[in-house]
Amino acid sequence: MSRSDDVLKLHRLAHGGGSAALLGWLATRLGGWTGLVRHAGAGDPADPGGPGGPEQGERPPGAAVRGAAEMSARGVRSAVLHDAGSATLLFALDDRRALAAVLPLPHPAEAPALLADAVAPLALVLRAEEAERREARAAVAEARSREAVLRLLMGGQLPIAHQIAEALRPSLPDPMRIHVAECRSGRLAEVARLCQELTGGRAWVVRCPVYVRHLIMLVPADEPAVSAGHDTLAGALTAVAPDCAVGVSGELPLSQAPAAYTQAFHALAVARGRGERHARFGPGPEPELAAREAGADWAGTLLAPLHAYEPRRPQDPDGQELRATAHAWLNFGSHATRLLKVHRNTLAARLRLIETLLGLDLTRLGDQAALSLALRLTPGAGRGSGAAPAGAPGLDAVLRDPQVTDWARAHLSRLTGPDAPAGARDTVRTWLAHDARLVPAAAALGVSVPGARKRLARIEALLERSLLQSPSGRYDLWLAHRAEELAE
Structure with a gap:
């Protein structure tokens, strides 16, 4: 193979396969180890590790490391060092790295020229790869920052x-x-x-x-x-x-x-x-708008222990973090771990603490609905807002308010309207009575689980609310049913 053929091959590999392919071909062509080695004291935070040989991250031989140190100490751009039975050839790529080859003696006569020809395309492709890695890291950083903004908004x-x-x-x-x-x-x-x-x-x-x-x-x-x-x-x-x-x-x-x-x-x-x-x-309005006047004091009283909570250890969640946890869990269930970036055991421990502070049982749909409404009625609450109004009403008193009763009847009217599927009201009532759990609700209705799911999917379209996937309208349905029961 002529030198021009080798140069053409080097450029094709750099363009199509990157640094790993180019170094791998050099190693095969020369019959020894070929890779990158750092100068003594060189550090590159933008490229930790980097390719050491045909495979990324391969540790260079001791002879190559010693040769790079010697070349750096002498301030030269290339060097050849001989050991017993091998020769180490080095060519500087930049002020941090050198292309090195450790070859058995006698090494191919064309090795020095081939390595010198490889320096330019290898240096270019390494810079391109580093730029790609920096761009990828910047994209990840921006995505995580945007996600953080979303969490702050929520x-x-x-x-x-x-x-x-x-x-x-x-x-x-x-x-x-x-x-x-x-x-x-x-x-x-x-x-x-x-x-x-x-x-x-x-x-x-x-x-x-x-x-x-x-x-x-x-x-x-x-x-x-x-x-x-x-x-x-x-x-x-x-x-x-x-x-x-x-x-x-x-x-x-x-x-x-x-x-x-x-x-x-x-x-x-x-x-x-x-x-x-x-x-x-x-169509709306939402329950928090209908209950704004009647429910503000109740919501403040319910959430006061949460807002006033101060952790015993600095690393534990405070009241504001617990509020965010409750909001995320009500909206996303077990998937809240992805939004909060916590382990499922951490989420479970926080929910137990919230239950203890508020005196709720969050396995019950009624308590979930109460907490959801209270959080929506106090959107600006945070650290230090723990003062609760004296003599605040209970949830039933809030749901008896005429504005809430009107909202509840309007919200449920579609379940008995002309477009409602047969048995829509009974399906929803049974589903809510079983804490919005599909399996026991299907058994109580006498249908299969897929059958119950299809019924609820049709009711989703009727109500224009998500029921089966969170954020779900199940809390509002429970509140509407309870308000209607109290009115009757």
Whole structure:
């Protein structure tokens, strides 16, 4: 093989296979060890380890290490050192690394020229690979930062969320609508790019930390949402990705991001069954709006021990963290570990502490619904807000309020309307009576579990609320049923 053929091969390998392929070919071509070795004292935080030989991370031979140290000490760009039965050839790539070959004697005559020719393409491909690694690390860092902003928004910590978001760009929109897109994970980047393009880069986009097929988009409220009865952004997103479904919240201030996300999630449950594959959040109002006057004191009293809680150890969660844990668990169940970045045992321990502080049994749907409503009625509560009003009413007193009764009847009216499937009201009542657990509810209804699931899926479309997947409308259904029982 001629020298020109070798040079051509080196460049092809650098372009197509990278540094590992190039070093591997050199080792085979020369019949010895070939790889990278650091100069004495050189350190590179951007490339820990790096390729040492044909395989990434291979430790270089002692002869190569000694040769690099000698070359660095002498301040030369190339060197040849002989040991008993072997020769070490070194060529500097930059001020940190050298290309080294440890070859048995006698080594091929073309070895020095071949290694010298390999320096330029190898140095270029190494720089390209380091740039790719830095870009990948930056992308991971940005994704985690965006996820942190989402967690702060869901926890009501707007000032810190704004500070982080300003560094990432764009600014968080306020007021806004939340779009939740569901599609194959391979499509998410394409959907995110299209959303940014259609909104002029004003949308704030983050991958959902809980559901890997979901993309969450905070879109400025002044973006044209509906044109000629058609949701323009959601329609464009589903058009580019036919397997994609999009749920859209109503227009809300940024401080109500948790409510907006829940609305968009409910709309997504409706969108899955529609031909156009997108839907806007259905009719309200929500229970926290109906119960705002009657329930504020009750919610403050219930949550006072949580807000006033101070941990005995600095590393333990405080009241604010416990509140965020409760909110995440109510919305996502066991999947809350992905949002909170904690182990399932840690989540279980926090929930037991919350039960103890509040005197609740969170295995019961009624207590879950009470906690959910209380959290929604106190969106701005946090550290130090532990003062509870004296003589606050109980939950039943709140649910007897005429505004709540009106909301409950309106919320349940669809279950007995002309479009309701047969037995919808009984199905929901039985499901709620068994704490929204599908298996015992199916047994009580005398149907199979898939049959019960199909019934609830039809009721999801009727109510325009997600029931089977969290965030679920089961808490509001329980509250509505209880309010109606009390009114009767």
